[in-house]
Amino acid sequence: MVAPRRCDECRRHARVSPDASRPRPCEPVDDRRGCESAGARRQAARRRGDTLFLITQDQRSGAGHVCGDRSPDLERTCVQQPRRRSRAIRHLVCPWLRRRSSVRRGCRGREDRGARSHAVAGRRLQRWRALAARRRPVARDRQISRHARARRRRQRPGLHVSSRRGHAVSVSVDLLSLTPGAARDALAEWLTQRGEPGYRARQVVPRLWQRPVGSWAEATDLAVPLRAALDQSFPLRRLTLKTHQVSSDGTQKFLWALDDGEAIESVLIPEGKRRTLCISSQAGCALGCVFCATGRMGFRRNLSGGEITGQVRELILRDPALKPTNIVFMGMGEPLLNWEAVDATLTILNRAEGFGIGARHITLSTVGILPNLAKFAKRPEQFRLAVSLHAPSPALRRELMPIEKKYTLPQLMGALQQFRRRVTLEYVLIGGKNDSLETADQLAKLAQPLEALVNLLPLHPGGAPDLTPSTRAQMLAFERRLKQRGVAAVLRRSRGLDISAACGQLRVEVEAEEHAHIE
Ligand code: SF4
Structure with a gap:
């Protein structure tokens, strides 16, 4: 008979203790294979998913030496260290292990245990494994949700907590990201805690949006100590104007730097008594429409409510007449990919305590993010909706706008049917792509049931370089065809083309900043 192979541990044991009657550190699992090395046993346990065995092995250094094949034959389990050292295993690993007489005595398990004890132990092990299998994902979920909670807490608008070990925790609230109602409540609670009279909130809230101040120090109608306390608890975050360009047609483009170094643009388009401000809701954009400069820039991050409304606020701070x-x-x-902030912004823009701009004078433009479009549709105010359509068939739209893969044109049209207010369809005319008269007929079929207004826009430079704008004659023919089909259509004039402020041209570039006129 071939002598069983021994692992290093067994050989060392044999050298120091020739007494064969004493148990070896390793139990020969299979005489033909000899001793299983510790590494092999661990690998086998990992393959079997025998977590108990692995935990026990991890405890070896401090709590005793476990050897033998733990599963499925539990009787071969053996803890060979003195009782005191093996106690840690018994208490840490598993309660049923504690009750085993072999462990209590610190000797090998009794070979004469009957089939009943095998079955009981097997069932216990099965139960333990099932429990562990159930618990593992739960624990992992708990961990994920803990991280997600922390992330949400960090991203929650208005609450900024900075803490370092050993340092005091300072909490400041960004009132400008809250809706006017929430800001009033937060202020009222804070003022009550300070023992200020109730009317103070009515003095403070208008300084946020109605008659904005750049810093609390400028709110001279408030007492100096109150201004200092407000500055500490509710600092007013500002956007920094980096460049300001004025077009020959009066359009103004503003490049704002954000706290973290990102930058956004907004465009003011004066026309008679109207001053339309085109605002950004994200730094960059993830959707990559081929004709859009912002899409080519990629996505940087969502803006907070304070940063979106800040574009209006900064303009008023510069000149209330603007x-x-x-x-x-x-x-x-x-905007619908940054719904939480945009939702709050709509309220701030519209409420009398905010900027007091009528709902019908506020237009949200989207490519059609359907879940959030439904939320927008549920708002009771009569905000206007513009949908970036740009193609009347799914195949052509997929070519121009990758979002078509996620929310298809038929789904979008179905959602717009549910929208109770009149919709505007935005349509950029691209030479040889979507400007044929047949395409106009297809577009008319989509617009008619919605009674939608179609805004026809010339293609502006900044998107994919291989795209060419439609000729003026083709654009006029397209518009005429829509009108012949009974669709209200308007061919829009380009504004701010000379300062790259026209539709689809907003893109923050270092080169552009360097060449721009810096105030
Ligand atoms: S058109 Fe709008 S959605 Fe499309 S890439 Fe430009 S900014 Fe993003």
Whole structure:
């Protein structure tokens, strides 16, 4: 008979203790294979998913030496260290292990245990494994949700907590990201805690949006100590103007730097008594429409409510006469992909305590993010909706707008049927792509049931270089065809083309900043 192979541990044991009657560190699992090395046993246990065995092995250094094949034959389990050292295993690993007589005595398990004890132990092990299998994902989920909770807490608008070990925790709230109602409540609670009279909140809230101040120090109608305390608890975050360009047609483009170094643009379009401000809702955009400069820039991050409304606020701070009469969410980014902040912004723009701009003067433009479009549709105010359509068939739209893969044109049209207010369809005319008269007929079929207004826009430079704008004659023919089909259509004039402020041209570039006129 071939002598069984021994692992290093067994050989060492044999050298120091020739007494064969004493148990070896390793139990020969299979005489033909000899001793299983510790590494092999661990690997086998990992393959079997025998977590108990692995935990026990991890405890070896401090709590005793476990050898033998733990599963499925539990009787071969053996703890060979003195009782005191093996106690840690018994208490840490598993309660049923504690009850085993072999462990209590610190000797090998009795071979004469009957089939009943095998079955009981097997069932216990099965139960333990099932429990462990159930618990593992739960624990992991708990961990994920803990991280997600922390992330949400960090991203929650208005609450900024900074803490370092050993340092005091300072909490400041960004009132400008809250809706007027929430800001009033937060202020009222804070003022009550300070023992201020109730009317103070009515003095403070208007300084946020109605008669904004750049810092609390400028609110001279408030007492100096109160201003200092407000500055500490509710600092007013500002956007920094980096460049300001004025077009020959009066359009103004503003490049704002954010706290973290990102930058966004907004465009003011004066026309008679109207001053329309085109605002950004994201830094960059993830959707990559081929004709859009912002899409080519890629996505940087969502803006907070304070940063979106800040574009209006900063304008009023510069000159109250510049206060916009109309707001369009047609700047950088897809507003419905930043719904929480945009939702709060709509309230701030519209409420009398906010900027007090009428709902019908506020237009949200989207490519059609359907779940959030439904939320927008549920708002009771009569905000206007503009949909970036740009193609009347799914195949052509997929070519121009990758979002078509996720929310298809038929789904979008179905959602718009549910929208109770009149919709505007935005349509950029691209030479040889979507400007044929047949395409106009297809577009008319989509617009007719919605009684939608179709805004026809010339293609502006900044998107994919291989795209060419439609000729003026083709654009006029397209518009005429739509009108012949009974669709209200308007061919829009390009504004701010000379300063790259026209539709689809907003893009923050270092080169552009360097060449721009810096105030
Ligand atoms: S058109 Fe709008 S959604 Fe499309 S890439 Fe430009 S900013 Fe994003």
